[in-house]
Amino acid sequence: MTRYIIQRLIYMVITMFLIATLTFFLMKFLPGTPLSAADKLSEEQQAVVLEKYGLNDPVPVQYFNYMTNLVQGDLGISFQFDNREVTTIIMERIGPSMQLGVQAMFIGTIIGILLGLTSAIYHNGMLDYSSTFLAVLGQSIPSFVFAGLLQFFIGVKLGWLPVALWEGWEYSILPTISLAIFPIAIAARFMRTEMLEVMGSDYIVTARAKGVNKFGVVFKHGFRNALIPLITVLGPLAVGLMTGTLVIENIFAVPGIGEQFVKAINMNDFPIIMGTTLLIAFLFIFIILVIDLLYGVIDPRIRLAEGE
Amino acid sequence: MEKLLDVKNLHVSFDTYGGEVKAVRGVNFDVKKGETLAIVGESGSGKSVTTKALMQLIPKPPGRIKEGEILFEGRDLAQMNEKQMQRIRGKEISMIFQDPxxxxxxxxxxxxxxxxxxxxxxxxxxxxxxxxxxxxxxxxxxxxxxxxxxxxxxxxxxxxxxxxxxxxxxxxxPKLLIADEPTTALDVTIQAQILELMKDIQKKTDSATIFITHDLGVVANVADRVAVMYAGKIVEIGTVDDIFYNPKHPYTWGLLGSMPSLESSDEELFAIPGTPPDLLHPPKGDAFAARNRYAMQIDFEQEPPMFKVSDTHYASTWLLHENAPDIDPPAAVKKRMEGMANSSSHSEGERI
Structure with missing residues (x-):
């Protein structure tokens, strides 16, 4: 097991290296330079700035310099914010995004699973139809519509919660709910489909033939067997939510990473683009490792043999 | 012997979009304490549905027990609710499934x-x-x-x-063990082992067993009595000897004739022509009539009742009616019946 994890960690490093290389060169193909918008600068001034950031060097040299710094944990200095380290900027911005993402995933998964289970247990009943309806609604209506409605009714009309900004925990409630709608819908749909399939399998009949009651059949025998596909879809979704969602962060004026990322792309702020891409890539790879380990926890057939 | 289970006029149906599929159409049988009853029949004859209905394990909807009584030690299982059934399942009646x-x-x-x-x-x-x-x-x-x-x-x-x-x-x-084709999914050597195990266990515990199978070789091996099912009905029921040495129903003849044996390698196997009827629209009269070369006019018009052959042996075919012509089973089946009688007496002789 330990050996397996170490092996996976080594692969992670290789993957990260490849992603860094690929992103670096792709970025160089972006049209324009970081100075495109700065036409007020004279030719000489521009040359000085380009020189300062090493942008006059041949691309392979730039790449080599970047990678050398990266290995030492230095993501460089942002172009837009004078003399501010990319690491510091990302650190400042990732907090709110992570918090929203984790909260939304947590709430979304739990509510989604419960809805899906209800659907499966009361298959083709009223509860099934209503929860399937909710799930379809949640998946088809974009989150910013919910965000707007929540702001209007709960924020403005009722005045229960702040409409926007980021000044305390209560400010995270509305954006969390808006973000959670999608995972709720996804989890509910997957849970329902899987659970229905599992409930039709032979070992469920075996369990019923033992005299196990409905609750035991669903939770002790069905649930665990229905989890694998759900985890597969929820992992990447979690990364997406944690690394910021541009729309929701904009609507609620949350100082998150998503907003920052888009701004950086528009400004050709290479170090920030690189830094954020690497962060997202890292989270993805990490979550995939966690998912692979979770598979083993849930399903003994996937578990690695001892000592392997 | 005391009756442990008494099934009376059991009807099980499945409601589908196409209409009502009458999977079990009036089944009567009983199981006495400690005995083994084998239910045989081809796929779709209703054997599994019958036994699943005993434990109320048929999915409902679409399935439902339409009418009939399932008396288990005097209590009617057909009337029990889910909670009551949960106390019966696994404790008093339990089930061995087909595919491990x-x-x-x-x-x-x-x-x-x-x-x-x-x-x-x-x-x-x-x-x-x-x-x-x-x-x-x-x-x-x-x-x-x-x-x-x-x-x-x-x-x-x-x-x-x-x-x-x-x-x-x-x-x-459990007092009653239902084995639903417990050896079908296993390879032959393992089948033998599991059958030995089942027989062994029957000796050690004294639970009654309902053994569902389509393998007549298995039946001869484990059962005390045999019920032959066709199209949701029991067409013949009797002791193992009754069914193997004195079968009366043409369908039973067909089943026995289609069973390969080790002794006779050159003989032709007897095949039952045609396919089982569609239980969405069960035929009028005897359901087997269309595949029965001995069928008479009445077979297509009226369902035969259960005729008594002996105290232990009943069969549902008009051939047993007093006005019916005397018909011998087909030669292949007859030969086999004789062969069986011979081989069993032969082996007994050897044992002495």
Whole structure:
């Protein structure tokens, strides 16, 4: 097991290296330079700035310099914010995004699973139809519509919660709910489909033939067997939510990473683009490792043999 | 002997978009304490549905017990609700399923799967249950029980898994054991082992058994009495000797004639022509008439009642009516019947 994890960690490093290389060169193909918008600068001034950031060097040299710094944990200095380290900027911005993402995933998964289970247990009943309806609604209506409605009714009309900004925990409630709608819908749909399939399998009949009651059949025998596909879809979704969602962060004026990322792309702020891409890539790879380990926890057939 | 189970006029139907599929159409039989009743018939004849209905394990909807009584020690199981059935299932009646590859929960340790019934029905605590699991695994012939109970189903071979399924069924010493084609999914050598195990267990425990199969060789091996099912009805029922040496229903003749034997390699196998009827629209009269070369006009018009052949032997065919012509079973079947009588007396001779 330990050996397996170490092996996976080594692969992670290789993957990260490849992603860094690929992103670096792709970025160089972006049209324009970081100075495109700065036409007020004279030719000489521009040359000085380009020189300062090493942008006059041949691309392979730039790449080599970047990678050398990266290995030492230095993501460089942002172009837009004078003399501010990319690491510091990302650190400042990732907090709110992570918090929203984790909260939304947590709430979304739990509510989604419960809805899906209800659907499966009361298959083709009223509860099934209503929860399937909710799930379809949640998946088809974009989150910013919910965000707007929540702001209007709960924020403005009722005045229960702040409409926007980021000044305390209560400010995270509305954006969390808006973000959670999608995972709720996804989890509910997957849970329902899987659970229905599992409930039709032979070992469920075996369990019923033992005299196990409905609750035991669903939770002790069905649930665990229905989890694998759900985890597969929820992992990447979690990364997406944690690394910021541009729309929701904009609507609620949350100082998150998503907003920052888009701004950086528009400004050709290479170090920030690189830094954020690497962060997202890292989270993805990490979550995939966690998912692979979770598979083993849930399903003994996937578990690695001892000592392997 | 005292009747343990008495099924009277059982009808089971499935409501589908196409209409009502009448899977079981008025079945009557009983099982006495300690005896083994085999139910034989081809796929779709209603054998599994009948026994699943006994435990109310048919999915409903779409399935439902339309009418009839299932008297188990005098209590009518057909009238029981889910809660009451949960106290019967696994404790008084338990079931062995066909495919051991799918009938065990893949994410639950084998020991825990056996323990479940013990904890629920016998109110055992974990350590008592664990002790009993070891006993049960020994009983069904799984060595190294202490360690094996901590493993998952995928760590067992097919035959071993079926032993586990048997152990689950036996856990609470049920009065009635229903074995739904317990050897069909296994390869031949393992089949023999599981059959030996079942016979062995029957000797050790005194539970009655309903043994569903389409393999007549298995029937001769394990059963006391045999019920032959066709198109949702029992067409002939009797002791093993009645059915094998004095079969009366043309369908039983067909079944016996289509069974290959070791002694005669050159003879042709007898095949029943045609296919079973569509139970969405069961035919009028005798359901077997269309495939029956001895069918008479009345077979297509009116359903035959159960005619009594002897105290233990009943068959539902107009051929037994006093006005019916005397018809001998086909030569192939006759030869085989004689062959069987000979071979069994022959082997007895050898034993002495």
């Amino acid at each position: 590859m799918t009938s065990l929960n893949p994410t639950m340790k084998v020991g825990n799967q056996i323990m479940e019934g013990l904890i629920k029905h016998q109110k055992m605590n974990k350590s008592q249950a664990r002790k009993r699991v070891v006993e049960l695994l020994d009983l069904v012939g799984i060595p190294d029980a202490e360690n094996r109970m901590k493993q998952y189903p995928h760590q067992f071979s097919g035959g071993m898994r079926q032993r586990v399924v048997v152990a689950i069924a036996l856990a609470c010493n």
